[in-house]
Amino acid sequence: MKRRKFVQNLLAAPAVAPLAAQTQTQQQRPSTQPNTPARQDPRQPHEIAQLAVTEVDLVSATHPYFFTADQFSALQKLAAVLVPPLKGKPGAIDAHAPEFLDFLISVSPEERQSLYRNGLEGLNRAAQDQFHTNFHGLEAKQVDTIIRPLLIARYWPQDMPDDPMKHFMAQVHDDLRTATANSREWAENGPAPFTGRRRRFNRGRGMYWRPVDPVVRG
């Protein structure tokens, strides 16, 4: 019998339990051992009110730890420049996109991790070579001198450039935009997201599929 139907039948069970249910009741009799869970009545959960819980991002901040301080400061600078606040919508810094990407990259495949690390170091190196400071300390015009030659048009979004710095710029730009548009801060600031009706990664709200009858492996 299907689980769902099984539960429905259980709820509608007659006063005299059928044999199978009786057997179950016996098996579930509370143990005399201490520290064993009490027997559960399947009807109880429906009668207990759901408690309100708070979303983690409302009460705490992501603790970035993956990038070095220099790398992270370069990422923050990029975030501020590539995705600034526009038309009343929060920018990448307001959306804590750099902190989120520190986490995301920390759990990503190694290839993505080195792309980011090398890319951020590359920006710091270029800043030192050309302006004798790190990337974070640059003026907007100086940043533009470094990053504009690294931007390319991509007609095939998966088609990343061979040059590692251009590849990094394309990736981090995509990631910062997505991390910003998918943030709580963005959602709370009205509907009009980045222009683009057909968004590949379903920004905003969507139908989420929970794991369906997952296998639990010990």
Next chain:
Amino acid sequence: MAIKQHDVLIVGSGHSGGMAAKILTEKGISCLMLNAGPEADLQRDRTMKSAHELPYRGFGQPGRLPHVFQANEFNANQWVDEKENPYTHPPEAPYNWVRVRLLGGRSLFWARQSFRLSDYEFKPAEIDGTGDNWPISLADLAPYYSRVEQIFRVSGRKEGWPQFPDGDFTDSSFPPDTESIKRFTEVATKKGIRVSKWRFAQGRDGLASSINLLLPDALATGKLDIVENAIVREITVDKNTGLANGAYFLDRHSGREMHVKARVIVLAAGCLETTRLLLNSGICNSSGVMGHYLVDQMYGVSVVASIPEARDGKAPENLMGGSAFMPRFRNLSKKDKRDFIKGYCLHVSSGGDASQHFFPLYGEELQSKLDSYAGSCVSAGIFGERVPRYENHVRINKDVKDAWGIPVLHIEARDSENELNLRRDAANTAEELFHDAGWEVICKTDQVNPPGYSIHEVGTCRMGDNPKTSVLNKWSQAHDMKNLVVVDGASFVTAGWQNPTMTILSLSMRASEHLGDEMRQGSV
């Protein structure tokens, strides 16, 4: 308690298995359906969420579904988990195998584009002298297509063109074309390219699935039992008769191994899972072609234009919106000489936005460009025909096993020069049409996704009249074992440019009717 016996064991519950169950049970034949995954409860298993409520802010868990481009963090749990159920491919030749194991299979999620194959696909050797014929023609399958189109409520416009056979449409009404689509139609027609409309399965309540259109009818007969979470790993054979007589399967949760007996086995596990099961069982491959001729369609070529007068939000009323569909127009006659054989369909939609990737800009500059182009774009894409080739194949990789200890598939599929030239032609043609329409082309690529991306994999147990060169006969029965029938896309000989599901459903209906009749007569 006596174990209930069934006449037919059906492996898989998608479009193909659902259709087999409906036809056979309606003929009074008892069926047992085993499905590898669970039944989803659409109330319990789905909920609305915002991207920021998801653990990875909508990016998805990195590395979880590397081959499923259609996956995102909202829908990740609907696909087969690639760690639990892996497959292998050469590192330089990725293959995208997109699977669903929920009850109903991929019929829960398909995009419902619904086309018939034509005799250009069924009889290519006769018509254009390239490729192998099917043992059946459009005329053989047409009555079944008609019945399937009625069940799935397919809408479309009748045209009378041989490369785009009309269906028995339940709805042929379309809103009038917008000015941009009229303009496009004009320039395409001048170039001899015929323009039509999408054909689409309306289904019921937004779903055109086996779970709402096929399986309820089968269950209503009282002749069908469905077991979920039952992973079939081997078909068993009676040593005396040499015929299939049942299957071993594993309970998905506990791994408990079970055996079930049946007079007839119907395989509907999806083209590649069916092939994996047959290869792992070591049966029905006296021809040696099982696993070969894997083929699907090319997706990816993309050309986008912007209509200048529609920019900056100034599009006049009725300029933008709507779509056009151009069925295959290349190589329809022998006079058409190109550097490739076969063809592609072109589809165009109007009223979209420009992608951020088109512009090497950032910050405010990028945003104002995107704002300016918003809603002014017309985009073109293709479904391109791939030619079935022996060397594109799957085989068992004994060194890698899934979470249930079943050896996995190794998949090798590569494009040839023909595919490369075809997609170049497609990109150039779309660009030319947009130029002719007077629009600014802002994106053009002839790149395509890796094989498998279209989710239309077919061909690895091809049908044919000759048992030496094919696995199945024209009724989808194995040449080597008449009581084993394959009703999914594995039986295809060519894929064409058309999405395959209408053909899968019609073949399953035809094979099941024939099987039912043979069972009645006692010849199976």
